[in-house]
Amino acid sequence: VAADLLVFAVPGIPEIAPAADLARVIAGAVRSATDPQRAIEPGDVFVVAQKVVSKAEDAVVRLGEVTPSALAIEWAAAAGKDPRVVEVVLAQSKRIVRMDRGVLITETHHGFVCANAGVDASNAGGPGRLVLLPLDPDASARRLRARLRARLGVAPAVVVTDSFGRAWRIGQAEVAIGCAGLAPVDDWRGRTDTDGRELHGTVIAIADEAASAADLVRDKGSREPAVRIRGLGRQVPGGDGPGAAALLRAAADDLFG
Amino acid sequence: VAADLLVFAVPGIPEIAPAADLARVIAGAVRSATDPQRAIEPGDVFVVAQKVVSKAEDAVVRLGEVTPSALAIEWAAAAGKDPRVVEVVLAQSKRIVRMDRGVLITETHHGFVCANAGVDASNAGGPGRLVLLPLDPDASARRLRARLRARLGVAPAVVVTDSFGRAWRIGQAEVAIGCAGLAPVDDWRGRTDTDGRELHGTVIAIADEAASAADLVRDKGSREPAVRIRGLGRQVPGGDGPGAAALLRAAADDLFG
Secondary structure (H helix, E strand, O other): OOOOEEEEEOOOOOOOOOOOOHHHHHHHHHHOOOOHHHOOOOOOEEEEEHHHHHHHOOOEEEHHHOOOOHHHHHHHHHHOOOHHHHHHHHHOEEEEEEEEOOEEEEEEOOOOEEEHHHOEOOOOOOOOEEEOOOOOHHHHHHHHHHHHHHHHOOOOEEEEEEEEEEOOEEEEEEEEEEEEOOOOOEEOOOOEOOOOOEOOOOEEOHHHHHHHHHHOOOOOOOOOOEEEEEOOHHHOOOOOOOOHHHHEOOHHHOOOO | OOOOEEEEEOOOOOOOOOOOOHHHHHHHHHHOOOOHHHOOOOOOEEEEEHHHHHHHOOOEEEHHHOOOOHHHHHHHHHHOOOHHHHHHHHHOEEEEEEEEOOEEEEEEOOOOEEEHHHOEOOOOOOOOEEEOOOOOHHHHHHHHHHHHHHHHOOOOEEEEEEEEEEOOEEEEEEEEEEEEOOOOOEEOOOOEOOOOOEOOOOEEOHHHHHHHHHHOOOOOOOOOOEEEEEOOHHHOOOOOOOOHHHHEOOHHHOOOO
């Protein structure tokens, strides 16, 4: 029998400046809660939007410092985009998946396939700025987990998330780009169904589902970049674990290969 | 400020037989709960696994009644599959997306792109049976919503879900294949970020994120096909709404077009 899941935003997170100590900010918000149910508990998962992780790590580019390449200039003109933005996207990419009708989908250096290599101008902390994905989101999650443990006395799990478009479906869904302390997948292969048949091919992307669950309580118009999930203890085994890198499918295996 | 989200399984759902009255079963489980917090509330969302919806609608094929085509026989032999299973998958499909190395991904008649057209032999109620997707999952959701309203006195939202593989990412995530009473997407285009910049391209697949959140409390080894989500009231506007069909991206627009 499964445990109930409780999902709630961490209130009172201020604008995050470069080199901000995100663990201090989040731990402070947790400790200032008066409701004892909001105190930290073993197995709690902190789901943190990539945007604030990147800003704390100063993974931000100023457009004034970008010199676009010929490719960026040409495609930007055809697509009605800023060539400097296109240049930043290309610099974050190792492979172009689609470059067509104003849509630029690439594989990032990390191996994520997403629109504009995850580069985003919204909530960037000011005009003329672009927020990049963290350099190594799993390392970001591990650091944040260690620092939250130091401040809170209990090691939570940490998931760093971003909104990705999907093939074949409308709308974005929040997915895990970094993860520490949460098992990223739950592998049911070899286990049996209620008829005794093996559950073939059942590998569940727990970290992505947790990212999506957290997104449901996040108001994109306000500043609620951190969300807590309680009730996933079964998926919080103790160590950092393999991280969200375990959710990356190699291009050669793609389309569910 | 967002509301907390509470996600919990509906206990005590028995094996669902053909022509079972799923609303009666679910409403009975809700009404037998002794905890007053488990009583129905306006804005509650019932997330129901496709498997039990299909079984109640008798969307089940007996393998003994299937005659495979030449294509099914040939590919099944190459892939080491049962040609009758392949035949059923092909019959549920309007387009083959990939047919390679044992992987068969198709677009179903509904427009879903998924492995094996959603046809599944696990928990099928007995050997030699395959459970299909419901004929019209949005209609299934609308019917279930109306019947739950009649029995519970409050109209909940209903989401019918299945586990789909994803391009580029490991593991399956639960998505909405049918929906009534829940806004399937939350469209932030035109609204602004905290810097006053328009949030371009921000359409959030709420129904898919709700499906994923529900999956986190579902134990695939036991029978917990129905999950409730409380706290999504903002996304439960009243009517049936456009359904999960609003989440289907036309093939011509694919790759985030």
